[in-house]
Amino acid sequence: MKVIEPSVIHHIQNGVLEGKDIESYTKRYHEVNYLYEKQREDDPIVYEVYSYSKGKDILGNLNWGLTVLKPVYSHNECNMTKGHFHVNKDCAEIYFGIAGVGLLLLMDEEGHTWAEKVYEGSLHHIDGRIAHRLVNTGDEDLKVGACWPTSAGHDYHAIEKREFGYRVYKRNGQIEFEKR
Secondary structure (H helix, E strand, C coil): CCCCCCCEEECCCCCCEEECCEEEEEEEHHHHHHHCCCCCCCCCEEEEEEEEECCCCCCCCEEEEEEEECCCEECCEEEECCCEECCCCCCCEEEEEEECEEEEEEECCCCCEEEEEEECCCEEEECCCCEEEEEECCCCCEEEEEEEECCCCCECHHHHHCCCCEEEEEECCEEEEEEC
16 A cells, blocks of 8 residues: 655644645735724734645535734734635634634624634634634734635625624733724
């Protein structure tokens, strides 16, 4: 029997996805500054996304991903991803905390918003009808793995029309929430 090396490796604790067929992108502050209440002058990297997918975007195929959310603050407002709904509401997603600390902001279609704590070892099932966004509340990279159907799709526009119900700040070492 032939034994081959894997085409992709995820060094869970200290690395990123590496190998053939990995797609990745980096977001800088200027690309997502509209998310924040007050603007920064500089333009740091705010997050990186790595994903691996095989096959077509059809029911049954899966994506594997990693988000690395930097410990960047905009006038005490915690760094966050854009957030999204799934286009296909029947497609759930799993997030799992790898490193760092943060929150998974969740919002239903009526705008009700709540959060789950994210940290190493935490596991999060996200219903396909629920919008989701990661927030880094710590002082190191928040690394979160994900697995979701290739057929899920991402609806970022819906979040631009109706933002999550709360902003998250870190002031004097304490996490604070402000209703929008």
